[in-house]
Amino acid sequence: MVIFNSSSCYVSLSCLFSLSEQLAFVNSSVVTQGTVVKLDYGERHPQISFVTKAGERVAFPGSFVSAKVGDNVRVRYNQNNPLVSAEIDSFYILWIEIIISAVFAIAFLCAGLTGQEFRSRYE
DSSP states (O other): OHHHHHHHHHHHHHHHHHHHHHHHHHHHOEEEEEEEEEESSSTTSEEEEEEOTTSOEEEEEOOSOOOOTTOEEEEEEOTTOHHHHOEEOOHHHHHHHHHHHHHHHHHHHHHHHHTOOSSOTTO
8 A cells, every 4th residue: 555655646746747847838838830841650750840930940750640741730849949849739749648647646546545456356
């Protein structure tokens, strides 16, 4: 039970930290249009190019989105560091990591609070 409680605390804190970071990014970032300029390793890994508000051309690799060369996609980036922070502006890409960690946090919290074990009792 101690393991589940410490694990649930760690996963919960990690989830809250990730949520805080992502909300800060969403609130401070800029959204613009990007264009798929080539496909790396198939259609789910596009190379996306966009122009920042400052006029800088930036290209970054996208992941887990179906696209074809020439497609327009919404891009979200931090004005202070567009190359490092650029992401495709979609719900899935922005929030899936936090949703998964929240599911694990809830599972560990429930197991820790109820005394349930994840392994079989017959081992």
